[in-house]
Amino acid sequence: MGIDLKNSNTQYGLIARTLHWASVAMLLTIVVLASQFAGKVPGPEKVQLTTLHSSIGIIFLVLMIARLTWRSLNPNPIHSYSIKTWQKLLAISLHRSIYIIIITQCFLGILVLLSTDQTTYFFDLFEFPPLLEKANPIHTIVLGMHYAISVMIYPLFAVHIMAAIYHQIFGLVEDIN
Numbered sequence: 001m002g003i004d005l006k007n008s009n010t011q012y013g014l015i016a017r018t019l020h021w022a023s024v025a026m027l028l029t030i031v032v033l034a035s036q037f038a039g040k041v042p043g044p045e046k047v048q049l050t051t052l053h054s055s056i057g058i059i060f061l062v063l064m065i066a067r068l069t070w071r072s073l074n075p076n077p078i079h080s081y082s083i084k085t086w087q088k089l090l091a092i093s094l095h096r097s098i099y100i101i102i103i104t105q106c107f108l109g110i111l112v113l114l115s116t117d118q119t120t121y122f123f124d125l126f127e128f129p130p131l132l133e134k135a136n137p138i139h140t141i142v143l144g145m146h147y148a149i150s151v152m153i154y155p156l157f158a159v160h161i162m163a164a165i166y167h168q169i170f171g172l173v174e175d176i177n
Contacts, residue, residue: 007074016074019067026060027102034150051121054113058122061106068099083167091163098156101149108146115139 006013012020033053040046078091113120113128117135120128 007077009075009077010080011077013074016067016070019063019070023060023063023067026056026063030056030060031150047118047121051124054109054120055123057106057109061103061110064099064102064106068103094156094160094163098153098160101153101156105146105149105153108142108149111142112139112146115142 003011003014003017005015007016030053033049033056036049037046037053040049076092078088081088114131115136115138117130117132117139119130122128
């Protein structure tokens with residue numbers, strides 16, 4: 001008995017698992033790149049770092065939309081878990097919150113790029129000229145929001161990881177005694 005490509009009523013399929021772990025790897029890469037922005041002065045090194053961060057971020061957005069689409073087309077195994085109702089509701093709410101915040105974060109990142117007065121690159125393959133002739137005050141606001149949301153992501157993932165570990169250790173079966 002192997003893992004099916006599609007989700008069943010009781011477990012996630014290979015495609016859902018692959019999309020999940022690919023997005024985890026991509027998100028970790030994005031976070032590591034973003035952590036290197038601190039203290040960087042404007043220049044070629046910062047442009048290269050920004051290009052890499054934003055290019056991966058755009059691919060990450062596409063991946064998250066693919067995950068969301070795949071998730072909506074497949075059964076959600078959590079409904080079959082023998083856990084308390086509040087735990088199911090919490091898990092579903094947590095997953096929805098993660099999707100909302102991550103997709104919002106990606107769109108804010110795109111707005112950061114669109115509101116700058118500098119050329120934007122996609123992996124040095126494509127060049128997008130600046131839309132504005134001078135820096136827009138909206139850029140500073142959107143950049144601040146992009147940062148603020150990045151900070152909100154960490155506690156959500158901490159709860160998600162702790163819940164996953166909890167359920168791996170203690171199982172998904174509710175004690176009815």
